[in-house]
Ligand SMILES: [Zn+2]
């Protein structure tokens with residue numbers, strides 16, 4: 580028997596056909612006009628006015644190309660489909676349309692190796708945190724430009740923190756943030772990330788999305804870690820970048836190889852939490868000191 584999840588999927592249109600629909604200014608204007616409308620559905624004549632297309636025949640032709648994929652129609656008029664709203668999101672988040680560069684700024688936390696103030700910058704669609712003293716970047720995360728564009732500089736670190744926390748949550752929970760496929764993880768003993776003894780790699784089976792992380796980062800979603808921070812009045816969702824990312828994994832060690840047991844100690848203001856995980860990253864023991 581074939582996999583039941585595959586039986587329910589039908590391809591609506593080949594990707595080249597779908598994306599060629601969008602290669603027209605009038606159609607993009609229609610999608611944006613539908614997004615900007617306060618009330619939907621929007622009637623044919625109102626939509627024509629909003630999209631500012633004078634020729635009814637032309638308007639009808641281009642609207643017809645969008646219906647069924649990016650635009651839905653009922654008796655009262657037109658609205659965006661989920662696919663149409665995703666196009667608006669892609670326009671607004673700037674992935675395809677914007678370029679933002681932000682010079683290095685201090686993020687209010689120090690390098691765990693040398694104590695210097697860490698600096699973040701944004702270029703080539705990547706949010707990068709570096710220590711000005713140590714050469715290696717301590718964090719590198721792909722980011723749509725729209726996440727930072729239009730926000731005051733003092734909010735960059737907080738905004739980046741929330742974004743990274745949310746995106747990483749998909750990955751940690753086995754969902755690819757790029758294509759929604761299945762993510763698998765593997766423990767590496769000679770990791771490229773941060774020169775740690777033990778690292779973690781995530782791979783998407785569908786789109787080949789690849790990410791490197793640490794066991795400590797993976798465990799930042801474990802309730803015991805969240806509770807440790809909460810006990811000190813710190814919301815880990817808000818302070819992820821500032822108080823967690825650089826300090827965890829200094830104390831990650833292999834307890835045993837067969838079976839594999841990895842110990843991660845999270846230290847916070849004199850409190851210690853040790854979590855021991857197996858090869859599937861399930862927590863099998865925990866100690867609060
Ligand atoms: Zn340093």
Ligand SMILES: [Zn+2]
Nearest residue numbers: 755758783786
């Ligand atoms: Zn993927």
